[in-house]
Amino acid sequence: MSNYKQGLDFAKSQDQNDPISSYRNQFHIPKDKDGNDWLYFTGNSLGLQPKATKEYINQELEDWANLGVEGHFEAKNPWMPYHEFLTESMAKIVGAKPIEVVIMNTLTTNLHLLMVSFYQPTKTKYKIVIESDAFPSDRYAVQTQLEFHGFNASEGVIEWKPREGEELLNIDDLETILEEQGDEIALLLIGGVNYYTGQYLDIKKIADLGHAKDCMVGIDLAHGVGNIKPDFHNSGVDFAAWCTYKYLNAGPGSLGGLFVHEKHAHNKDLKRFAGWWSHNKSTRFNMRQPLDIIPGAEGWQLSNPPILSMAAIKASLDMFNEVGMDALRAKSEKLTGYFEFLINELNNEKIKIITPTNPKERGCQLSIQVKDADKNLHKQLTEANIITDWREPDVIRCAPVPLYNTFVDVYKMVEKLKEILNR
Ligand SMILES: Cc1ncc(COP(=O)(O)O)c(C=O)c1O
Numbered sequence: 001m002s003n004y005k006q007g008l009d010f011a012k013s014q015d016q017n018d019p020i021s022s023y024r025n026q027f028h029i030p031k032d033k034d035g036n037d038w039l040y041f042t043g044n045s046l047g048l049q050p051k052a053t054k055e056y057i058n059q060e061l062e063d064w065a066n067l068g069v070e071g072h073f074e075a076k077n078p079w080m081p082y083h084e085f086l087t088e089s090m091a092k093i094v095g096a097k098p099i100e101v102v103i104m105n106t107l108t109t110n111l112h113l114l115m116v117s118f119y120q121p122t123k124t125k126y127k128i129v130i131e132s133d134a135f136p137s138d139r140y141a142v143q144t145q146l147e148f149h150g151f152n153a154s155e156g157v158i159e160w161k162p163r164e165g166e167e168l169l170n171i172d173d174l175e176t177i178l179e180e181q182g183d184e185i186a187l188l189l190i191g192g193v194n195y196y197t198g199q200y201l202d203i204k205k206i207a208d209l210g211h212a213k214d215c216m217v218g219i220d221l222a223h224g225v226g227n228i229k230p231d232f233h234n235s236g237v238d239f240a241a242w243c244t245y246k247y248l249n250a251g252p253g254s255l256g257g258l259f260v261h262e263k264h265a266h267n268k269d270l271k272r273f274a275g276w277w278s279h280n281k282s283t284r285f286n287m288r289q290p291l292d293i294i295p296g297a298e299g300w301q302l303s304n305p306p307i308l309s310m311a312a313i314k315a316s317l318d319m320f321n322e323v324g325m326d327a328l329r330a331k332s333e334k335l336t337g338y339f340e341f342l343i344n345e346l347n348n349e350k351i352k353i354i355t356p357t358n359p360k361e362r363g364c365q366l367s368i369q370v371k372d373a374d375k376n377l378h379k380q381l382t383e384a385n386i387i388t389d390w391r392e393p394d395v396i397r398c399a400p401v402p403l404y405n406t407f408v409d410v411y412k413m414v415e416k417l418k419e420i421l422n423r
């Protein structure tokens with residue numbers, strides 16, 4: 001039994017007792033034409049802008065204006081090592097050691113670069129397992145990697161599917177796939193939190209199952225970073241990649257993050273695509289040097305990175321560092337639990353939550369399946385300035401984000417939903 005209650009007063013009292021409620025004021029909340037805050041539930045697609053971001057970016061613009069190229073060394077936050085200012089906070093958020101993490105490129109690019117190293121197929125062991133509902137970009141990345149290595153993509157991709165009539169994945173089915181076809185499988189590339197259902201999979205279990213059959217294991221954490229606590233180092237996964245524009249609020253198209261487990265940090269035999277930023281920092285500018293790869297995740301960098309995007313990431317990570325994932329998760333479980341409670345109380349046959357009910361198997365997102373794929377429901381929510389997203393074929397995704405959403409946001413959202421459903 002939950003301790004949740006109906007009514008606006010309950011929502012208000014939860015907000016009053018929320019130890020991290022003040023963080024909402026550190027964000028720009030979009031408003032309607034009368035000046036009322038939108039009810040924004042799409043932090044799972046694009047997080048809101050922290051008010052501090054502008055200052056962080058302005059600092060770099062000013063240093064560039066005043067210092068030109070000297071900014072690489074003389075800027076307040078020198079550009080040459082700028083990515084290093086992000087590493088520790090980023091590593092903490094994903095449960096990694098600093099040597100295992102770097103911020104660079106974007107998510108799909110990083111998946112490809114990681115597969116260059118960790119997808120080393122042979123004639124007989126070459127298949128790749130993905131979720132049947134993997135995000136399209138991941139699927140395309142995997143298909144084209146197979147083709148790049150001369151394999152037939154449709155034959156080489158093995159889908160881990162929900163059972164007949166179900167929406168969620170069952171880890172026992174992954175175990176069966178590996179028992180039956182493990183000798184042919186080179187790589188598992190799995191979304192740690194599924195973009196469509198919001199299901200948070202047991203990453204350690206996936207790693208253990210994959211490794212037992214000598215497969216490499218990679219995780220796409222786009223929907224998990226800043227949302228759940230993945231404990232990457234202890235999970236033993238070989239690699240992971242994520243973006244920073246969703247729960248990390250670093251702005252549209254901002255740089256991604258990459259994890260390579262410490263066990264691979266010093267393996268100079270791993271194949272990779274390299275650039276000058278992969279090379280030993282102390283001799284990088286000596287030029288005409290043979291390639292000397294930096295140990296750890298930094299050795300996967302290619303280019304000198306865009307500082308303006310990194311500044312926005314720094315603004316966000318400084319906030320995450322202050323609030324901490326434990327406090328965020330504690331609020332998130334309550335807030336999403338409350339959301340689930342209110343929706344279930346509606347008891348309306350037109351909608352069904354497909355996200356797991358166990359808080360250990362989800363982050364903040366709830367995916368609401370709409371009967372007959374009636375998109376009109378999503379349209380009417382949007383017209384009421386309640387921002388959710390529609391994902392084909394029949395789901396409205398809603399993510400109450402603990403950094404800036406309130407219990408009252410959730411209450412108002414469900415009141416409106418009730419009104420629309422009863423029209
Ligand atoms: C699971 C997942 N994979 C890949 C992507 C694509 O990311 P990017 O456009 O940064 O490569 C996204 C989101 O856009 C995503 O949610």
Ligand SMILES: Nc1ccccc1C(=O)C[C@H](N)C(=O)O
Binds near residue numbers: 046
């Ligand atoms: N970057 C975007 C640009 C335009 C539209 C959507 C996105 C998304 O991030 C989609 C997100 N990955 C999703 O899970 O749907």
